[in-house]
Amino acid sequence: MERPTTPRKRDRPRAIKWETELLEIIEESPDVKTFRFEKPEGWTFIPGQFVMVFFPDVFGKKNRAYSIASSPNSPYIDLTIKLYGVFTHHMWTLKEGSSWTLRGPYGHFYMDMNRKNDIILIGAGVGITPLMSMLRWSTEEKIDRRFLLIYSNKTPRDIVFNEEIQMIQKANPNVKVVHTLTRLHNVPEPIRDAWPGLRGRISADMIREQVSEWQKEGAERATVFGCGPAAMLTSMEEVMLELGWPKEEIHYEKFW
Ligand SMILES: Cc1cc2nc3c(=O)[nH]c(=O)nc-3n(C[C@H](O)[C@H](O)[C@H](O)COP(=O)(O)OP(=O)(O)OC[C@H]3O[C@@H](n4cnc5c(N)ncnc54)[C@H](O)[C@@H]3O)c2cc1C
Incomplete structure (x- = not known):
């Protein structure tokens, strides 16, 4: 093909x-x-x-x-x-x-399709939109690259494309998804207690932990795409630089 x-x-x-x-x-x-x-x-x-x-x-x-x-x-x-x-x-x-x-x-916020390195997608709320296009297309095209998506929303019902993301995860073993919720205190207790994902905003510590767990030793650095509010993008850039990522592998789209 x-x-x-x-x-x-x-x-x-x-x-x-x-x-x-x-x-x-x-x-x-x-x-x-x-x-x-x-x-x-x-x-x-x-x-x-x-x-x-x-x-x-x-x-x-x-x-x-x-x-x-x-x-x-x-x-x-x-x-x-x-x-x-x-x-x-x-x-x-x-x-x-x-x-x-x-x-x-x-826009220039897109993956270089000529490369094979891994991809880290970091999104908050509706900031999932460009990342979703990348995930949908990569799954349809059976692109042989690993993806880590860290996705933050307020409550379970705010998770945009939740079902489809689950389906993509099942269909594409290269995709790992980590959800985090920031307003679990606003949801009924049984839902709150049953939530299997992370809690809190996407922070430098969260990114550091998830990326370190997922990264394969000795692999070429993943390209990072972040989309969401400015504060999240700033933590994202800081932590990736601190982890030794070259600036050219860090891309972001600021919505507001
Ligand atoms: C490249 C790019 C892609 C974008 N893609 C999307 C997308 O896929 N989906 C989407 O919903 N939006 C997206 N946006 C944001 C979009 O362009 C508008 O800013 C947004 O829809 C608000 O427009 P408005 O006229 O309703 O609000 P405005 O009346 O313009 O809102 C007033 C101010 O609030 C700020 N603001 C707007 N939305 C939010 C928010 N949710 N949280 C906090 N502050 C906010 C803006 O900075 C603005 O100055 C994108 C922006 C950019 C630059």
Whole structure:
């Protein structure tokens, strides 16, 4: 089978702007929805890239960036979005068939497909979106690289893509997933007591412990991709540097 490779800079997918209809809305968690669109013919992206969203009639030239959560193999572009402020409140009023303007793909937050080293994915909440595209695509393409995903959410019902992540873990023995929850004190006691994962925010200590356990002795350094709030990304970078990771193996996408 021919292996997918990372395109050279000049061959990277070219950004276009187009108007499209919202095909489907998928409820993912209490405040996260996936908005699904058809992929324009001939258009593609690299897992980890994002598009800009516009509603010119409402916000003029103002836009917001959204990482693509689906795999490039999918016929759809899935944007998985958390309800937050001005733009997202507008999105929550929209129905299937509404008109959206997208522009992209953009971004350099993606794996080098020409390499074989391991990959560490560190995500919080909706920061899973670019990491999910990487995981989906790598599983479909049977990419022979080990993945460690450290994923933080508030409570069990906030875990976006929970079932699918479990399925990926079963289907792809190269994938190890470590969940951590930050607001277990807000859930009923039986659920809290039964939670099998870690507790607390993704900290330097947590990363250090998980990476040290998972890392194979003598293996080439894993490439690290982090996506989430700035504080988490700062701890991530600090601890990876402290563990001896070269700066060029540490990548992050800051959502806000
Ligand atoms: C490359 C890139 C990819 C992104 N991908 C996604 C994605 O896949 N899914 C997604 O939901 N968002 C994503 N975002 C964030 C998105 O672009 C918007 O910032 C977000 O949807 C909020 O927009 P808003 O207009 O609703 O809120 P605003 O009215 O813009 O919110 C006000 C302020 O709150 C901050 N903020 C926004 N959201 C949060 C939050 N959840 N927690 C804390 N502070 C916040 C912002 O810095 C902003 O200044 C991405 C951002 C970038 C740069």
